[in-house]
Amino acid sequence: MQMTQDWDKTFARSDKINHRKVAFRNRYGITLAGDLYQPKSPSGKLPALAVSGPFGAVKEQSSGLYAQTMAERGFITLAFDPSYTGESSGEPRNVASPDISIEDFSAAVDFLGLLSNVDRGRIGIIGICGWGGMALSAAAVDKRIKAVATSTMYDMTRVMSRGYDDSMTPEQRTQTLEQLGQQRWKDAESGAPAYQPPYNELKGGEAQFLVEYADYYRTPRGYHPRAVNSGNAWTITTPLPFMNLPILTYIQEISPRPILLVHGENAHSRYFSESAYEAAMQPRELLIVPGANHVDLYDQMDKIPFDRMQAFFGEHLK
DSSP, rough: OOOOOOOOOOOOOOOOOEEEEEEOOOSSEEEEEEEEEEEEOOOOEEEEEEEOTTOOOOOHHHHHHHHHHHHHHTTTEEEEETSTTSSEEEEEEOOOOHHHHHHHHHHHHHHHTTTTTEEEEEEEEEEHHHHHHHHHHHHHHHHOOOEEEEOOOOOOOHHHOGGGOOOOOOOHHHHHHHHHHHHHHHHHTSOOOOBOOOTTTSSSSOOOHHHHHHHTTTTEEEEETOOTTOOOBBBBTTTTHHTTTTTTTTTGGTTTOOOEEEEEEEEHHHHHHHHHHSOOSSSSSEEEEOOOTTTTHOOOOSSOOOHHHHHHHHTTTT
């Protein structure tokens, strides 16, 4: 793997933090690439946060913005590219599995806990969009994670297996699985996976939330050439494990560790956070941001509730 040392983020570099590129391995032997952000004048061992998402994004986009901002507020933070994407290793490219994605969060916790200036008893995680669901699942299985926050959260296993608003019929699900099975034969015959059409290309008539995605991923606002969502694509068979592995089955086991769920009032995806809130046990908080849509919480500094996130982690990582 090769990592650029240039500042190629979609956001400006802060003069309040120190930044360096890092690499670490997950339990499956995949090397993950990350950006480590640290306060410029640390005092003693600090709390730390691992950050990733959205699903199909890279660390140079939203997760890096969150990580840098939380580092400005006193945390050591790590934004990382998930396995098979961005600057992280793994072949073929742009494929995903919920199990490996959840493992990536735990591998980030491994890395942070080995830093000499991190208090490994005070490590939390932040998951954005599709990585919100991964973060909740990681917190359920990894008791080292002391607090978890999600922003504009998606449960990727739910949306892929049931459709938006759980609208997929049993017949549609069967048809989808039949098609994916046939695609496996095609991939096996060719010796390489086929890919979906380029993501976030607008042809006209799309739903408003797809227009909002394109406004982020396909414009200077959030475009990054390594992001799946910026005109690249997942493999056609990427949905297979998501159709079969519900990741929030054990969300109640996060308790007594705290959960903060942040979502936009006008987000098409708001029901994911509301369902997670209902399924989780105390202590839990659902924070609805007035007037915000799904993508606003990727990068709109006047809408992302960083003050509340700072207070949340400050209280629970003390």
